[in-house]
Amino acid sequence: MNSWGDKFRVTIWGESHGQQVGVSIDGVRAGIALKEEDFLADLGRRKAGGAGTTTRTESDAPHIVSGVYEGHTTGAPLTIVFLNENTRSGDYRNLVVHPRPSHADLVAQKKWNGQNDPRGGGHFSGRLTLGLVAAGVVAKKILGEDVRFATRITEIGGEKDSTKFDQIIEQARMEQDSVGGVVECRVDGIQAGLGEPFFDSAESLMAHLLFSVPAVKGVEFGNGFEAARLRGSQNNDPIIDSEGHTSTNNAGGIVGGITNGNEIVVRAAIKPTASISREQNTYNFESGKVEPLIIKGRHDVCITLRAAVVVEAAVAIALADLKLRA
Amino acid sequence: MNSWGDKFRVTIWGESHGQQVGVSIDGVRAGIALKEEDFLADLGRRKAGGAGTTTRTESDAPHIVSGVYEGHTTGAPLTIVFLNENTRSGDYRNLVVHPRPSHADLVAQKKWNGQNDPRGGGHFSGRLTLGLVAAGVVAKKILGEDVRFATRITEIGGEKDSTKFDQIIEQARMEQDSVGGVVECRVDGIQAGLGEPFFDSAESLMAHLLFSVPAVKGVEFGNGFEAARLRGSQNNDPIIDSEGHTSTNNAGGIVGGITNGNEIVVRAAIKPTASISREQNTYNFESGKVEPLIIKGRHDVCITLRAAVVVEAAVAIALADLKLRA
């Protein structure tokens, strides 16, 4: 479905090379000061342009087309659109007959009987995340200033020392390859008690949104997979005060699916960009044979760089929805 | 919320020590042969009794109370209840004033203003997963016989050699401790094209349900977190035939959020049981001090053993919902 959320409901649409991508948000309370400039910082974090990112650049200018009047939200649906400007016309037939490995090219054709828009990945393009980032900005306003996000890349290509990230990415580029990474988002100031048993645990909502972000293949909270390797005596978080603070935070701020007032810690594994410049042998539907494919065009060597703010947005949206439900 | 799913909708209720736990399933097509015995195999896999599990045993007998007539489903809501029989009466006040670390005791109080049912974890008890397992059995009937599940425990306490699992668990029991583990579920025979962009990716739906299962702290698909450490050239799955089969399956059968016809591979990290027999120092709300806590009663040293079938059920429910949406 193209909408998500119960009380903070986000609806998105668009294609990579269509006229626009957009987002409409329902459930934004009236009276929040909001202007287009407010989106620029986070949109800038998502933007291509640095090392390791594609050379396709868009203005990514947000246009508020409904829900704001005289500089504040009105309570009615808040809609923001982004025009697609820097699209290259061209022949996309190759994506159809010789689909890229680990891209949505083939599944999109199968799902939509070959009627999908193939240009630049169509609806499966990472460009759709512009709407998520915009919604994330609004979500953070709903969460309020006492809620602070700290998002960082903890791994690239298996390396945890951030000073080596540039080098790893450059090496991959030189080898016409790509690298994956891990994004960690920490959120301080979330009240205890968020999460709706049985099915809408705080983890369920965050994971649901995170796994809708292209390239995310794993999600964990607190110790996550490492918890599976620990003893209970190591992984348990003793409570130390009447507010429920714990001496450790192995749970990542969530117990029984409910926030416990400690810092939220969530990590998302981002796979290496599927588009790589080097030759790949993959099935050609026209010839009926496995044949070499060279993917032309503009790629991100390390999409993790741009995904960090998208992960943060997804976490913010889920937490805003949880807060408004409480 | 206590219901989940769009076309295969599961609603659950109950408490650990209340009268019953139950599940009602909407969207089950008419005419599926179904009797109470059909649930016993999976319920048996969830059941306590083996090494590493609690000594509280229940008959766990499923009672179909609606939706079946003359041995087949009718199309109307299918409801199955389980009576709680082997509940021990006793004083649960200690869970309120001296809540167990990493248990839902405290968050339940905070969320529900101290009005929650504290007995045995109340609504947060793992006993609620009986309904999930029952729904999973029905989900597998909807998926059909061509869809085959293979679920296994791939790690316990960090050890991947399954011949050593018993020993690790026994060691933990001797030390009055508990251990976590990893459950892997593989599903063969899932058609290509399942998943509903943008927000309801196949991964999103499975992860949503999996993170509603108590003790799950991480979920990954295919290479998962390992993908974040690979190059694109290593992680990409070349297509080898017109059906979309790939020579490798690093994606775990899902690309762009859509199933691609290859085997689904999903893993869930299960934290070590929070209830351990050894003494823990944690906050006492009556005394206002951190004090030693001894948790009495019956615990699972390794809940992963019983969680495996619950993970399988969650995956099956999500896939059934996806199939019915397609």
Next chain:
Amino acid sequence: MNSWGDKFRVTIWGESHGQQVGVSIDGVRAGIALKEEDFLADLGRRKAGGAGTTTRTESDAPHIVSGVYEGHTTGAPLTIVFLNENTRSGDYRNLVVHPRPSHADLVAQKKWNGQNDPRGGGHFSGRLTLGLVAAGVVAKKILGEDVRFATRITEIGGEKDSTKFDQIIEQARMEQDSVGGVVECRVDGIQAGLGEPFFDSAESLMAHLLFSVPAVKGVEFGNGFEAARLRGSQNNDPIIDSEGHTSTNNAGGIVGGITNGNEIVVRAAIKPTASISREQNTYNFESGKVEPLIIKGRHDVCITLRAAVVVEAAVAIALADLKLRA
């Protein structure tokens, strides 16, 4: 779907002659005093037994099976079941081969490929409304004591003078026939501002629920269909004070889909009971001909009498959901 509501979510199940009908309610806040006796008054209003009602009587005893602990709601799903006791065994094959006019017999077969439970209407039985009435009782507790319901029958068989209702019903019974009626529900004390544009107007939610009640064929608010016959100058409600009270209430307390703080006025048209004792000519699927049908068994001459409290319950549930969303 068998569940309805966003914040006050009601799920129902059961068949007329199955083991039980039940309801599970999610979104009930913790700490509301609730015992089984609280349901008896409204259940009694729904009960058969008076003139114009069926002679099938059930104890209709409500059993709270989850969500209440020590006399108050816990915040977890609240589940109430009713056992089916006074079911007559018998041959229901006639309902299949010679379906009753204006009953669900035939559509149930078509929808569910002949696998439906035909006994007593199965899932389409009015007995399912037990769960609605129970949920209505809880909804009224959520709305609070300042919200007062006044529900009455304004018409039976076209007659608006209530002193003649008994006579009209008796006349219909003598003629082996049935009569319809109109139920009006007025609700005082509802705050202004309830209703969620665009699609979830206050009227939309009430009408949605009301049209799920068997036999309801029309719903109107305030002047309703009469408004269509008026001039604007006659139908408009001038505002007379700062709280938004109006000198007239032609709108029935709802403007622009939003409650305006005046009394809610809603009416539901209840068709005459489809089951009548007199002979009807209708298609026999076995013979392939239109043939006389005599419906045996116990019927309500005027189901409107029992439907009044169901209408009230539906209105209460919708208003509770709207209140909790606000």
Next chain:
Amino acid sequence: MNSWGDKFRVTIWGESHGQQVGVSIDGVRAGIALKEEDFLADLGRRKAGGAGTTTRTESDAPHIVSGVYEGHTTGAPLTIVFLNENTRSGDYRNLVVHPRPSHADLVAQKKWNGQNDPRGGGHFSGRLTLGLVAAGVVAKKILGEDVRFATRITEIGGEKDSTKFDQIIEQARMEQDSVGGVVECRVDGIQAGLGEPFFDSAESLMAHLLFSVPAVKGVEFGNGFEAARLRGSQNNDPIIDSEGHTSTNNAGGIVGGITNGNEIVVRAAIKPTASISREQNTYNFESGKVEPLIIKGRHDVCITLRAAVVVEAAVAIALADLKLRA
């Protein structure tokens, strides 16, 4: 909420005097031929311009901004926007301090704490129904050519003779007043078996949508309120063939909440336009007194004329959603 539907999901946004109103539709299958011209006929029926309608005219040109590629739908969200061009700037402060009777002016303020967009009714404007009409066009394509709609106005100002409608409207205009009416929509060719018990009866879904249309105050199916005045022997529809056709169609094609294969008959009561030119006495929040109000600007004397196609669109959307669920 600003979205509606389960399988055919419509999301709308916009304000009367904002930049645009729009609609995004999820669940449109891939491969339907669709171009902007396809919307013009129905948009034309909604358009102002004839006798009895406002003199504000807009081009109402539909712009497809996502979901269509090379002349057919792609399976991705289909989005259509309408630019607001003919908006008159001006002072809307009067709507705030001296709100119009039976308009949303006051409830919008109360709901959104005075932060609502007051210009031309803001989000409560009938202009939002542009999106509904566009979605209705798509819904009719999904229903297919065998499904035929016949929509007509059966009453204006209480008069059922359509040859007198013009005269009644002209009379009202002369008297600076407005008139209401009744719209009837008949739909032929709907298959039996649509409707999802218990809560999503065919009537519930149509009524839900119809009551989200501004000015609708009553909805009935088949005999509707007249059924409440009949005997069962008069209102029952005898079945006459194996397909379930009935000799009469008092049920309006729906029994037990499920379509029975006969013609769908639904009527909506449209209240007289609240905006009238004549003076009205109503509360002034600035002076704190009831004072005469003259509403300036452009009004529809009989909004029923333009509402007919909106009613048809709402019915079509509900039926398309029901069809896709089946």
